Amino acid sequence: MALKTVPTQPFPDQKPGTSGLRKKVPVFRQPHYVENFVQAIFDTIPDRDGETLVIGGDGRFLNREVVQTAIRIAAANGFGRVLVGQGGLLSTPAASCVIRKHGAVGGLVLSASHNPGGPEGDFGIKFNTRNGGPAPESITAAIFERAKAITEYRIADGPDLDLERLGDATVEGMTVTVIDPVADYAALMRELVDFDAIRALFAGGFRMRFDAMSAVTGPYARAILEGELGAAPGTVVNAVPQEDFGGHHPDPNPVHARELFDLMHGPDAPDFGAASDGDGDRNMIVAPGLFVTPSDSLAILAAHAHRAPGYAGGLAGIARSMPTSRAADRVAEKLGIRAYETPTGWKFFGNLLDAGLITLCGEESAGTGSNHVREKDGLWAVLLWLNILAATGKPAQELVRAHWAEFGRDYYTRHDYEEIDAGAANRLMEGLRARIGALPGTKIGGLTVEAADDFRYVDPVDGSVTEAQGVRITFTEDARIVYRLSGTGTAGATLRVYIERYEAARNRLELPVAEVLAPVVAVARELADIERLTGRAEPSVVT
Ligand code: VG1
Numbered sequence: 001m002a003l004k005t006v007p008t009q010p011f012p013d014q015k016p017g018t019s020g021l022r023k024k025v026p027v028f029r030q031p032h033y034v035e036n037f038v039q040a041i042f043d044t045i046p047d048r049d050g051e052t053l054v055i056g057g058d059g060r061f062l063n064r065e066v067v068q069t070a071i072r073i074a075a076a077n078g079f080g081r082v083l084v085g086q087g088g089l090l091s092t093p094a095a096s097c098v099i100r101k102h103g104a105v106g107g108l109v110l111s112a113s114h115n116p117g118g119p120e121g122d123f124g125i126k127f128n129t130r131n132g133g134p135a136p137e138s139i140t141a142a143i144f145e146r147a148k149a150i151t152e153y154r155i156a157d158g159p160d161l162d163l164e165r166l167g168d169a170t171v172e173g174m175t176v177t178v179i180d181p182v183a184d185y186a187a188l189m190r191e192l193v194d195f196d197a198i199r200a201l202f203a204g205g206f207r208m209r210f211d212a213m214s215a216v217t218g219p220y221a222r223a224i225l226e227g228e229l230g231a232a233p234g235t236v237v238n239a240v241p242q243e244d245f246g247g248h249h250p251d252p253n254p255v256h257a258r259e260l261f262d263l264m265h266g267p268d269a270p271d272f273g274a275a276s277d278g279d280g281d282r283n284m285i286v287a288p289g290l291f292v293t294p295s296d297s298l299a300i301l302a303a304h305a306h307r308a309p310g311y312a313g314g315l316a317g318i319a320r321s322m323p324t325s326r327a328a329d330r331v332a333e334k335l336g337i338r339a340y341e342t343p344t345g346w347k348f349f350g351n352l353l354d355a356g357l358i359t360l361c362g363e364e365s366a367g368t369g370s371n372h373v374r375e376k377d378g379l380w381a382v383l384l385w386l387n388i389l390a391a392t393g394k395p396a397q398e399l400v401r402a403h404w405a406e407f408g409r410d411y412y413t414r415h416d417y418e419e420i421d422a423g424a425a426n427r428l429m430e431g432l433r434a435r436i437g438a439l440p441g442t443k444i445g446g447l448t449v450e451a452a453d454d455f456r457y458v459d460p461v462d463g464s465v466t467e468a469q470g471v472r473i474t475f476t477e478d479a480r481i482v483y484r485l486s487g488t489g490t491a492g493a494t495l496r497v498y499i500e501r502y503e504a505a506r507n508r509l510e511l512p513v514a515e516v517l518a519p520v521v522a523v524a525r526e527l528a529d530i531e532r533l534t535g536r537a538e539p540s541v542v543t
């Protein structure tokens with residue numbers, strides 16, 4: 001084996017988005033593409049000498065190959081040790097946990113999350129820093145700058161490492177330790193939630209279905225739910241990670257987790273249904289006959305978190321991404337703690353968590369998390385739900401209804417217009433931005449605009465400013481519309497339109513979502529002139 005320096009030319013498109021660099025697999029398979037980006041990441045870690053690096057991914061196509069490449073580049077860049085999940089697997093929250101527990105300088109998480117996999121699907125590389133969280137904007141910008149200027153990378157030569165055998169190996173003087181991907185994570189869960197109470201719940205006949213969507217959470221959910229907590233064998237379905245997720249989008253929402261959704265709405269519904277995404281950081285919660293919106297789930301977890309040992313001391317504060325409904329704010333108000341509103345993407349929660357300003361946070365896109373790691377955590381959310389169900393003795397659907405009765409209900413839907421022309425998408429957003437000043441006070445489709453702005457975030461911890469994070473329009477009728485462009489897509493542009501309306505009257509808590517939101521949806525389409533500008537009469541996905 002030897003170390004070598006390989007001359008290379010930069011790729012202009014290695015700009016990390018909402019969550020890492022995401023591209024189609026054939027893009028990543030171009031010669032030097034992965035090597036350039038990994039070297040660019042390492043170049044932004046000046047203090048890496050002798051340090052530990054964590055590597056793992058969600059098991060999708062290219063995962064193993066890129067793990068091997070990343071280990072070789074790490075060995076040529078001065079790292080002292082690499083911790084890699086067995087088989088190259090680590091869920092995103094588990095990677096965060098391992099980075100923190102072992103004092104690593106950072107980690108590479110190989111995933112395109114909820115995007116489809118396989119040879120023609122998507123691949124992604126995320127970089128997490130010492131606190132276990134996604135690299136903040138300042139670092140992702142530095143990585144992009146570096147990638148645009150790169151002229152060479154350093155790499156070790158040699159055979160592939162056996163990723164199946166647990167334990168140590170050496171690559172050019174660097175130790176590589178293959179670890180059980182589940183062990184550290186499971187140990188952390190035991191500290192946070194009451195495993196005995198959940199065990200008693202399952203022993204009492206509680207039935208659950210967890211759909212791992214053929215993605216990385218399968219082994220975690222099997223080991224913890226079925227192995228430790230005594231859920232019936234077969235509780236976890238689609239539990240074996242597959243390189244193409246069985247051909248599906250591993251996105252836990254009512255559209256892509258249809259089977260679970262239908263089961264939970266059928267006559268044989270178990271007591272609780274849940275699913276997670278490609279890399280295990282998202283969760284979907286479904287009660288019998290009742291889909292729990294991620295925004296509501298965050299609020300309900302916040303209201304009841306004190307019932308779990310990890311949160312018995314109460315919450316410091318709660319944060320939600322801007323497009324997430326305001327349900328969590330209502331809970332924060334009742335608890336007398338602060339609510340923060342951040343741009344979309346988990347990286348914006350890191351400073352708030354590190355500074356101890358918040359304990360829980362979440363996003364409308366099915367992400368919920370806490371200060372236990374610095375990523376959203378799908379299985380953790382499910383375990384906290386189970387802990388709360390065990391502690392209250394109430395069925396999930398009852399808990400949700402009690403929550404609405406106390407706080408009112410935030411009816412919510414998201415319309416995605418996927419793979420639209422990027423130029424058209426930008427024109428649409430620019431058109432909205434241009435009208436922001438004139439909108440307040442105008443009446444459209446029976447609603448009156450109260451305020452309109454383009455969300456600008458000033459980080460309360462370090463003062464950094466992030467501009468243009470989405471156009472939000474609130475109406476005096478307690479409704480809100482948010483428009484923003486996705487930062488995780490890999491083809492064209494995706495317009496996301498977030499639509500919500502708050503109802504507090506007792507007789508308005510159980511209405512069909514589509515009916516309550518229909519007037520707001522109509523206004524959302526008209527205001528942005530969606531059909532004329534994008535050529536789409538209907539969204540491609542409604543969740
Ligand atoms: C989407 C979601 C966002 C989430 C991000 C990463 O981003 O809207 O809430 O943080 O995906 O999630 P965008 O820019 O496409 O709207 V995951 O599970 O990909 O790591």
Ligand code: CO
Nearest residue numbers: 113277279281
């Ligand atoms: Co994800």
